[in-house]
Amino acid sequence: MDDMAEAERLARMPSRLLAQAAAAAGRIVGDGLAAAGAHRYQYAVLATLAELGPASQAELSRRTGLDRSDMVATVGALEGEGSVARAVDAGDRRRNVVSLTDAGVSRLAALDAALAPLQERVLAPLAPEERATLVRLLQVLAGHHGRRWS
Amino acid sequence: MDDMAEAERLARMPSRLLAQAAAAAGRIVGDGLAAAGAHRYQYAVLATLAELGPASQAELSRRTGLDRSDMVATVGALEGEGSVARAVDAGDRRRNVVSLTDAGVSRLAALDAALAPLQERVLAPLAPEERATLVRLLQVLAGHHGRRWS
DNA sequence: CTAATTTCAGTTTAACTGATATCA
DNA sequence: CTGATATCAGTTTAACTGAAATTA
Numbered sequence: 639m640d641d642m643a644e645a646e647r648l649a650r651m652p653s654r655l656l657a658q659a660a661a662a663a664g665r666i667v668g669d670g671l672a673a674a675g676a677h678r679y680q681y682a683v684l685a686t687l688a689e690l691g692p693a694s695q696a697e698l699s700r701r702t703g704l705d706r707s708d709m710v711a712t713v714g715a716l717e718g719e720g721s722v723a724r725a726v727d728a729g730d731r732r733r734n735v736v737s738l739t740d741a742g743v744s745r746l747a748a749l750d751a752a753l754a755p756l757q758e759r760v761l762a763p764l765a766p767e768e769r770a771t772l773v774r775l776l777q778v779l780a781g782h783h784g785r786r787w788s
Numbered sequence: 789m790d791d792m793a794e795a796e797r798l799a800r801m802p803s804r805l806l807a808q809a810a811a812a813a814g815r816i817v818g819d820g821l822a823a824a825g826a827h828r829y830q831y832a833v834l835a836t837l838a839e840l841g842p843a844s845q846a847e848l849s850r851r852t853g854l855d856r857s858d859m860v861a862t863v864g865a866l867e868g869e870g871s872v873a874r875a876v877d878a879g880d881r882r883r884n885v886v887s888l889t890d891a892g893v894s895r896l897a898a899l900d901a902a903l904a905p906l907q908e909r910v911l912a913p914l915a916p917e918e919r920a921t922l923v924r925l926l927q928v929l930a931g932h933h934g935r936r937w938s
Numbered sequence: 939c940t941a942a943t944t945t946c947a948g949t950t951t952a953a954c955t956g957a958t959a960t961c962a
Numbered sequence: 963c964t965g966a967t968a969t970c971a972g973t974t975t976a977a978c979t980g981a982a983a984t985t986a
Contacts (some may be wrong), residue, residue: 647900648835648852652910652919653813655926657855660810662933663803663951679976685798702798703808705978711944717944732943732985750794753801760802763932764925769802772925775918776805782913783812811977829952846967855954860969882961882967 663760670756675751679704679712684721684738684746692737694727703784721745813910820906826899829854829862833869834888835894842887844877853934871895 648654664678671678682702687693690701695713701704713736716722721742727733738746761769795801814828814852821828837843840851846861849856862884866872870893887894889917911919 640980641982648832648839649927650923651903652907652923652926653810653817655923655930656806656810656813656910659789659926660803660806662929663806666933667803676870682798682804682903689795689798694943706944707946707979708977730943734944750797756790757802758928760806760933763928765873768925768928771921772929773800773802773805775914775922775925776802776809777799778918779812779922780805780808780914783816783910784808844967845969855952856968857955857970858953880967882962884968 667753667756670752671749674749674752676745677712677715679708679775680716680721681715681746681749681753683709683712683736684742684749687738687742687745692735694733695736698736701745702753716742719745731756816909818907818917819905820902821899824902826895826898827862827865829858830866830871831896831899831903833859833866833886834892834899837886837888837892837897838928843886844883845886846883848886849887869895 668678671681676694682704683698686698686701690697690787693701695709696706698704698713699709702709704712713722713724713734719741720739723737723739724734725737727735761772764772799861804913818828821831829852832854833848836851840847843849846856848854848863849859852859854862863874863884867874868890870889873887873889874884875887877885905933911922914922
């Protein structure tokens with residue numbers, strides 16, 4: 639019973655559509671960042687530092703959703719290319735204070751410039767109002783499921 | 789310049805929102821299918837067979853987006869549990885004809901029943917019209933980026 | 939003592955690649 | 963000969979786990 643309603647079950651399944659769209663978007667953005675010599679994780683950390691100002695690795699992990707373990711390597715790579723500085727926090731010696739350097743600010747601007755047309759490609763088939771609606775709905779979903787606290 | 793517009797760049801970036809929402813949905817659905825003893829790949833194959841009828845592994849790969857190589861293992865697992873039958877195609881002996889068994893039809897119904905409340909959980913924070921809109925927009929995106937031909 | 943932070947070493951798994959054998 | 967199919971063996975990488983050392 640209900641065969642017609644289930645005929646396109648896969649094509650209408652939210653989890654599957656999300657996975658497909660995310661995979662396509664991830665490939666476009668991942669390839670673009672790779673061409674710029676960066677990793678998705680690195681962009682996330684640079685952008686978060688630009689918003690927050692200097693922060694510990696644990697705080698960056700919380701904000702970006704990256705694992706504490708991967709954060710070590712990511713901050714290490716950014717430090718290695720001169721985009722961030724890493725120093726022991728004088729007020730709490732367990733922490734590193736990670737901060738953007740001038741080179742990091744430039745690096746972030748370059749990556750932002752590289753990313754803009756890629757996000758445009760991701761959303762290409764949608765009209766402007768549809769893009770805004772999609773972003774809003776995804777924010778609701780991400781916000782809802784992102785709360786490990788609450 | 790344009791600092792305010794970029795203040796929440798990460799929180800508004802489509803590729804990132806898609807990745808976050810897809811990861812949350814994938815975890816919910818993946819855990820649920822695992823609890824039912826199935827893999828996401830297996831559900832995709834069962835559902836596709838229910839729509840198409842008997843099909844070759846190559847055809848199933850095209851429809852589901854699964855790699856031909858992973859399809860071998862997936863069909864093998866489904867055959868092992870008795871959900872599908874696999875036979876050499878008499879008309880084209882390169883092909884296997886994969887078809888749903890009666891047990892496979894039941895298995896699919898059970899997985900569908902298990903999945904319904906999980907999709908509900910994924911979309912929980914959205915109103916009914918919002919859910920329909922999201923599905924529609926994601927279908928446009930998936931359809932656009934899914935075309936390797938054209 | 940408990941809890942947070944950083945770091946390292948290792949695991950798991952999805953997704954993919956390349957090669958081979960078979961057949962149209 | 964070319965191209966499609968099924969299969970196998972192996973690679974890559976994102977994401978995660980567990981434990982140690984340090985400090986609050």
